[in-house]
Amino acid sequence: MPPFEVPEGDPFGPHNLPYGVFSRPGAQERTVGVRLGDHVLDAGAAAQALGSPYASLLARPSLNPLLAAGRTAWSDVRRALTAWVTVPSHQETVAPFLHPLSSVTLHLPFEVADYVDFYASENHARNVGQIFRPDAEDSLTPNWKHLPIGYHGRAGTVVVSGTDVVRPSGQRKAPSDPAPVFGPSVRLDIEAEVGFVVGVPSARGTAVPLGDFREHVFGLCLLNDWSARDVQAWEYVPLGPFLGKSFATSVSAWITPLDALDDARVAPPARTHALLPYLDDAEEEPGGYDLRISVAINGRTVSEPPFDTMYWTAAQQLAHMTVNGASLRTGDLYGSGTVSGPGPGQRGSLLELTWNGREPLELPEGKRTFLEDGDTVTLSAWAPGPDGVRVGLGEVSGRIVPS
Ligand code: CA
Numbered sequence: 001m002p003p004f005e006v007p008e009g010d011p012f013g014p015h016n017l018p019y020g021v022f023s024r025p026g027a028q029e030r031t032v033g034v035r036l037g038d039h040v041l042d043a044g045a046a047a048q049a050l051g052s053p054y055a056s057l058l059a060r061p062s063l064n065p066l067l068a069a070g071r072t073a074w075s076d077v078r079r080a081l082t083a084w085v086t087v088p089s090h091q092e093t094v095a096p097f098l099h100p101l102s103s104v105t106l107h108l109p110f111e112v113a114d115y116v117d118f119y120a121s122e123n124h125a126r127n128v129g130q131i132f133r134p135d136a137e138d139s140l141t142p143n144w145k146h147l148p149i150g151y152h153g154r155a156g157t158v159v160v161s162g163t164d165v166v167r168p169s170g171q172r173k174a175p176s177d178p179a180p181v182f183g184p185s186v187r188l189d190i191e192a193e194v195g196f197v198v199g200v201p202s203a204r205g206t207a208v209p210l211g212d213f214r215e216h217v218f219g220l221c222l223l224n225d226w227s228a229r230d231v232q233a234w235e236y237v238p239l240g241p242f243l244g245k246s247f248a249t250s251v252s253a254w255i256t257p258l259d260a261l262d263d264a265r266v267a268p269p270a271r272t273h274a275l276l277p278y279l280d281d282a283e284e285e286p287g288g289y290d291l292r293i294s295v296a297i298n299g300r301t302v303s304e305p306p307f308d309t310m311y312w313t314a315a316q317q318l319a320h321m322t323v324n325g326a327s328l329r330t331g332d333l334y335g336s337g338t339v340s341g342p343g344p345g346q347r348g349s350l351l352e353l354t355w356n357g358r359e360p361l362e363l364p365e366g367k368r369t370f371l372e373d374g375d376t377v378t379l380s381a382w383a384p385g386p387d388g389v390r391v392g393l394g395e396v397s398g399r400i401v402p403s
Pocket of ligand 1: 117118338
């Protein structure tokens with residue numbers, strides 16, 4: 001009998017090995033953990049027990065040292081971890097460092113440097129265009145097919161899954177209102193997204209080409225871009241999202257390394273417009289990822305957005321973000337933009353799912369146009385893995401509490 005075993009087909013089996021940061025009850029220290037089934041491996045303690053040279057990257061209170069170490073180190077550490085949890089002689093050594101997930105506290109796994117959010121789903125952009133600009137000739141803005149649209153968000157309010165979200169207050173003014181009013185948002189929404197985590201920095205004044213994506217980006221996570229639609233609608237012209245977004249962004253506690261997602265790589269949708277050379281990925285490796293996302297409100301699935309429909313890839317977003325010479329830092333986080341598929345059950349925001357509140361969702365606890373206090377929103381996802389086994393992504397969950 002091996003000292004521990006993960007059930008066959010478990011989406012968090014040894015083929016996955018996402019990274020997080022945890023602490024044990026009563027202990028102040030945070031340390032890097034690797035998820036295996038419903039346990040977390042204290043990776044630093046295991047490395048020390050095995051005399052591994054990677055202890056210096058793993059016995060740390062955040063993922064930043066590992067993120068900064070670069071692709072060769074990422075692959076080497078992953079290969080070592082795989083051996084530790086699958087080779088019987090190593091298993092015996094590391095078994096004492098496995099803790100039940102239910103017994104630990106998970107923390108924000110890395111120090112977020114800069115945070116950028118994109119707008120890469122054509123279905124989402126068209127839905128929003130139809131809702132907010134119904135009289136426009138084209139539901140897409142003229143630039144949409146030529147560059148990945150994005151904005152800089154607030155890194156300091158990125159929170160880990162499980163953190164309550166206080167309903168934000170702000171100014172709002174409906175077109176029919178004579179003057180703006182101030183108060184708690186009455187149109188609080190979600191955006192189901194995927195976040196990409198930058199490991200290796202780039203120098204100011206240089207651009208990161210499409211082909212260097214995997215040299216800089218370590219992995220991905222699920223991300224919920226909480227959005228106060230009433231605040232956003234009144235403030236966003238002409239400079240874009242500000243207080244309607246900056247109060248909170250939730251990320252999953254687990255960062256899935258890109259190396260675990262090789263079987264999920266797919267070509268993005270066919271390009272309908274010629275792209276400038278720095279964005280033209282026709283000759284590049286497939287830049288899309290086949291991630292199947294679920295959105296649940298209070299435990300009930302309300303949408304299943306497919307990530308493989310995203311028009312702009314994470315590699316194109318990285319190339320665009322740096323083409324002006326802006327530098328990358330370890331811990332930079334960028335969101336894909338709301339993931340919405342073509343079907344009505346595939347939309348990644350309540351704005352779209354209820355068509356701006358006109359078609360409420362019927363939930364057991366009542367109708368929903370936007371979020372009520374006490375509602376819990378959970379995003380989960382999986383991707384195709386080796387031999388038909390799924391790669392699970394860590395969920396991101398958050399509950400709305402009154403302001
Ligand atoms: Ca967003």
